[in-house]
Amino acid sequence: DIQMTQFPSSLSASVGDRVTITCRASQSINTFLNWYQQKPGKAPKLLIYAASTLQSGVPSTFSGSGSGTDFTLTISSLQPEDFATYYCQQSYSTSRTFGPGTKVHIK
């Protein structure tokens, strides 16, 4: 299986901050990379697919970039509703795998 790592595992930030989360794949996955947001007790929600395409309805404060093995999710101005856990997921191989998550806390 393709292993996905994320860093940091958690971060503290304030409303209005710019936040960047990094995801790394154990082998090249081109742009077969998706990002999800999850809040406690809820199902994950798709934010970005194909590394950089914003899902319909997702605020433009979210953006994604990268290809190959290294990817980033950026929140340009953190809003109160953005405090959550974020996961990357690869769909390059038949066996889809997720990263361990990055939890964004309120500072």
Add this chain to the structure above:
Amino acid sequence: QVQLVQSGAEVKTPGASVRVSCRASGYTFTDHSIHWLRQAPGQGPEWMGWINPKSGGTNYALKYLGRVTMTRDTSISTTYMQLNRLRSDDTAVYYCARERGITVVRGIIDYFDLWGQGTLVTVSS
């Protein structure tokens, strides 16, 4: 309303089986594969496999081969995931998710755009 609605929480003893259902509404059921995933407490989601509702074809993660079965009933737009020989480490929230994809030069990039609300399965003696 476009949604996936899952069956309720289950409590099982080790060695038993569990079947979780996922009913689709608001879109053409046979147009999209349904994937099943699970999430243990404090961990990221783990992919278990998918089913093509049109053909019934399935693909399971190696970890679950021989222990999981995914089926569907097109008459009620519902997919099912059955996991046998349950162990305590199967305790998790189980999700179904709809697959969508875009075509790129290198193939189809798929992603999960619609999720069920989750079903907690607790395995305990």
